Amino acid sequence: MIATRPNRNVLLIYTDQWRYDALGCAGHPVVQTPNLDALAVRGTRFSHCFVQHPLCMPSRYSMLSGRYPSSLGVTHMGVPVPEDAEVLSCVLARFGYRTANIGKLHFLPHANRDHREAHPAYGFEHAEISDEPGVYPDAYRAWVQRHHPDDLEASAQVAHPPAWEAWQRVLGQDDGIRHPENLDPYRTRVYEGSDDSTHSAFVAERSIDYLRRRASDREPFFCISSFYNPHSPLVAPQRFLDLYADRSITPPCFPEAEDAERKARGWDDDYLVQAMRGYYAMISEVDHYVGQIIDALDAGGLSDNTLVIFTSDHGEFLGEHLRWGKGYPAPDCVLRVPCIMAGPGVAPGPSAVDTIIEAVDIFPTITDWLAVPTPPQAEGCSRLSLLQRHPAESDPSESALCEDAEWKHLRTRNHRYLLHRDGSEELYDVNAEHGEYHDISRDPDARETLAAMRHRLALRLLEKERPAPRVWPY
Template identity: 30%
Template sequence: MPHADKNILFIMCDQLRFDYLGCYGHPRLKTPNIDALAARGVRFTRAYVQSPVCGPSRMSYYTGRYMRSHGSNWNNFPLRIGEPTLGQHLKALGVRNVLVGKTHMTADDEGMERLGIPKGSVIGVEAAQCGFEPYERDDGLHPSRPGATRPAYDTYLEEHGFPARNPWEDRANSGLSADGQKQNGWLLAHADKEANVPEEHSETPYMTRRAMDFIREAKEDGRPWCLHLSYIKPHWPYIAPAPYHDMFTEADVQPAIRSDGERQNPHPVYGAFMDMRVSRNFSREEVRRRVIPAYMGLIKQIDDQLGVLFQFLDDEGLTDKTMIVFTSDHGDYLGDHWLGEKDLFHEVSVKVPLIVVDPSKEADAARGTTCDALVEAIDLAPTFIEHFGGEVPRHIVEGRSLKTLLRGERPPAWRQVAISEYDYSMLDSRRTLGRKPDECRLFMVFDGRFKYVHAPGFRPMLWDLQADPHEYRDLGDDPDFAAERGRLKEHLLAWALTDHNRITMSDATIETYGPARQMRGGILIGYWDEQEVAEARKAYGIE
């Protein structure tokens, strides 16, 4: 069983780019609390998510398995009943796995009904919440339809004097014009408005307080915990409360990472993505200048709230007992590469910030360091299991524990490539390209220099990040790089053929099988006579 004085605070932001933090090199956005966290732990410089979209990325974080394995390929694609989750692994160790904030989990209602699992039962709740104990779940998209369940944050806003049809949308994520008219925060044109709610009642401080509420209660409970504090921001709607709404200006907006050459005869999938409405708008400089200051303000608010939270851990005497992890589910193009949203594999989308503070003495040598090993989102699940003293079930969890890296050591056989996947069947691009839903898969293989994208039905994409760090030149059809494309495709093939569905039989159990076990069970296959059996029994040490 784990020690009662071991905990994990697992912080995730939504749609936070790795390069929009001070410690990752942003020249204008200062994030002293996140930077201080990096100074106490290890900052990973090459961390990649398993899919650059919320739902499948998070399902990979929460299961330790690739998208191809868990099958939740897009937002609101249910995670099938029976898929093992981090919560189940930790529960077996006596650890509470608790949620405050967002998961984007959709329950497999059909599967639970088929198996006769009541939604309100302990098993039903765990299955519906991706293995989390939902202290407070809020995915940040509050429904307005009649009969829909209202998240607690809506009730909170009403109780504090902010009534509305949909308080989340009409107050926390909308602004006001000069004459007092509501300005819809969904619209990019209104990103410069002050959110129509005081800062202390906006989403980020609210979720921070709810996390502290849980930690207080858990301290009395005494059991070890893993708290997933999953912030909704800086994900759109891009609108921030005062004073964060005008803390940054157009002067703070960095030049877009894009070239005119990218729009000249692009890969068909890339071209279709550039033609989406969100991409066309973010390709306009006036849109970037309007939205990015708000995006930066939302990040600054998160950093300030983390300062409050970290001080709280100090005051409660929990800092030295708590592993702290800070990351994101994916990035945000913000007009880079002529794209909006996060639907492809450029660094600004698929690479994420990852900072881990291991409080153990064994990690002292690595404090304040950076690590350039290729790590993946699925590596957190095995890291958490090991932190609480468990053994990682290798036939289920596909990630690799970061424990050794957190102690400043490099394992002798670390991964050679990082893998990410994308299913674009839910985008209008599918129709633009004339593809069927099962023909819309993309696969990224990155070896630290060359990034290869396999696009079934089309030629591949390839970038050389050593020669072209901004990923401007697609080498997917350049004959001089045929060998690199072939080499990385072999990595993809090897990964694709790796067994990933044998989750009910462990390697250790398989290793116990063999002739001796068969003989002990009275199974004699292929023996000629009694003498041969007797000799075998003696050789196997069977009396």
């Protein structure tokens, strides 16, 4: 039975590969994000939000279920999310919410399936899924063909994943979509189509259309507007690249050994700067469309009863640690993400809350804000109290847990600890100069800290246990 329809809404603006520091309101000296900066003033920005896995699929499933990857049995890429998974959309649908996902979802491997076929619902009654822009004959490409047919070729400016090419070859298929070859995903390029035919434009237009319908029928909703940017390859419309044409961009500062290595690889300052420029341009493009979505929310009279959340599934190395993309060993540039929440009852900014929170906390925070019972299997912690008042100081026991089948990771206020399956350990002082580059686990002066981190990790693993309930003592 569906409960009485509530009178509150949730809009989750979800991005891919957005670093925690790449916001104007986070103090970045170059990145231009005026719309997200304004959202942070209207609400609360969490400066220390950490995801539970440094890759897309495990991180997204973890966040939308409020559970840790090991509890879900998904600690690496390529594991399909079960169709009956108890994710947030399923829970809210039972309480009368209209549910939608527009853009990226990435609950399924996307290189070995026909994207024209119906996608599992996962509790979303409205789903326009496009996990990668222009790669497959999916909702985005259909939208381009319908509204911007001259830009079909431009929309396919990204390369096919190798696994997709292998799948087509083995099965003797050809989707007819031609893609560039030998593409350097971190060599910035200009989007060759019209500005309003990009994947980000697609997510915004379809989200705005959805919000207008909800404003008309006043049906309560949970909507995810899921952008692919600023994920590589670095492709952006010229006008967003132009925002950074005259701005001084400083490449990362490396320790001496890493600096010599990156130069030996040919990653000179010019290469790093052009990649950063492309990455920032993609961020500004998303910010532009976030502004349009927020304007539609305001115009429809929905802002007074809608919780808006902005966050990402993980960050981006962007050349740091001599790496690109995301993944192990999961330093802050990858695990730490932006998180802004704004809406009724949320204390306004501009100062940020520096309490350590986790992506699994978003699920119970939403259910708590909506006065919907949080399922007992959820492992995150509601942060509604932090939204309602900014704490005077942080709890020194705060920590964030990240995990893979081969390692466990704990991030505290001052340290980052890694325990591997083979028993080896790593310890980093995140506040020291180049601290995330130097493993101090064998430093005699760090013995007490190492022991304390082991103990804290053990406690975190025990805290997250959710054994199946018994029905009777015998």
